[in-house]
Amino acid sequence: MSGESDCPLCGSTQARTLFAGPDRLQGLPGEFRLLRCGECGLMRLAQIPDDLDQFYPASYRPHQARSDSLAGWRGRGLAKKADLVRRAFPSGGRLLDVGCGSGEFLALFQDDPRWSLHGLEPSPQAGRLARDLTGSPVTIATLQDARLPAGSFDVVTMWHVLEHLPYPLPALTRAKRLLRPGGLLVLCCPVADSCQARLFGSYWSGFDLPRHLVTFSRPSLDRALRAAGFHGKSAPGVVLGVEMCRQSLAFRFPGRPSWFYLAATALLIPPLWLLERLTGQEAVTTIVAFAETDA
Numbered sequence: 001m002s003g004e005s006d007c008p009l010c011g012s013t014q015a016r017t018l019f020a021g022p023d024r025l026q027g028l029p030g031e032f033r034l035l036r037c038g039e040c041g042l043m044r045l046a047q048i049p050d051d052l053d054q055f056y057p058a059s060y061r062p063h064q065a066r067s068d069s070l071a072g073w074r075g076r077g078l079a080k081k082a083d084l085v086r087r088a089f090p091s092g093g094r095l096l097d098v099g100c101g102s103g104e105f106l107a108l109f110q111d112d113p114r115w116s117l118h119g120l121e122p123s124p125q126a127g128r129l130a131r132d133l134t135g136s137p138v139t140i141a142t143l144q145d146a147r148l149p150a151g152s153f154d155v156v157t158m159w160h161v162l163e164h165l166p167y168p169l170p171a172l173t174r175a176k177r178l179l180r181p182g183g184l185l186v187l188c189c190p191v192a193d194s195c196q197a198r199l200f201g202s203y204w205s206g207f208d209l210p211r212h213l214v215t216f217s218r219p220s221l222d223r224a225l226r227a228a229g230f231h232g233k234s235a236p237g238v239v240l241g242v243e244m245c246r247q248s249l250a251f252r253f254p255g256r257p258s259w260f261y262l263a264a265t266a267l268l269i270p271p272l273w274l275l276e277r278l279t280g281q282e283a284v285t286t287i288v289a290f291a292e293t294d295a
């Protein structure tokens, strides 16, 4: 493991331990400690495992080929995200999906001639699947390493990407550079000051140790966006966090039959939805942000 570091957002060394927990999703060995920055509130892993790749096994769902995954809640969530992009840019444009996985999101645009699509994905296995599925160019690289010309996109999407990066701010700055002035960034990430996170505590699936290297609160996310040159606002209700709730219940009460998690999720989601609408504390926030024109 590498040593403990300063806050990747504000540089503060002040932090307190929130909790330590295992890899609940894949069940791989190790215990991981989550810190909360005393200055900006960003949460981060105390130590990033040196062998982080092993925590993304071939069975990691976002890297899998599309099968029935467009059915049900997940498909509806993806369709809502696509609608959000289409509403913001009705005439279409050049779209870059960062961390495109197996290409499920890009595939929703592939039959629309108004859009020119490009994927970016560090996993070669997932990137190949995305190429096959969408027939669009997919660069196998991280956002930092990809050789793409500045100002070459109208829309950059980052669905559940920021929380996987050790340094989210340079990534946002890079996204800003890839966008034309006034271009659109649409991103989605779990937020720790949400009703679900409060309900499930360290069992909340949004923490996903050790794959989530950082977890934002709304204020720390706003701070990161401003620092990277974006002005953004949230688009409430795009993601309901249903799967996140079911997963958190499975972490909290392991070994029950699957109907138990489905029933408990069905009971919890309506009051959670209401609370989230009243307080604005969604489990997953969707942000629509415009790249500021450089002065």
Ligand SMILES: [Zn+2]
Binding pocket: 007, 008, 009, 010, 011, 012, 037, 038, 039, 040, 041, 042
């Ligand atoms: Zn900080």
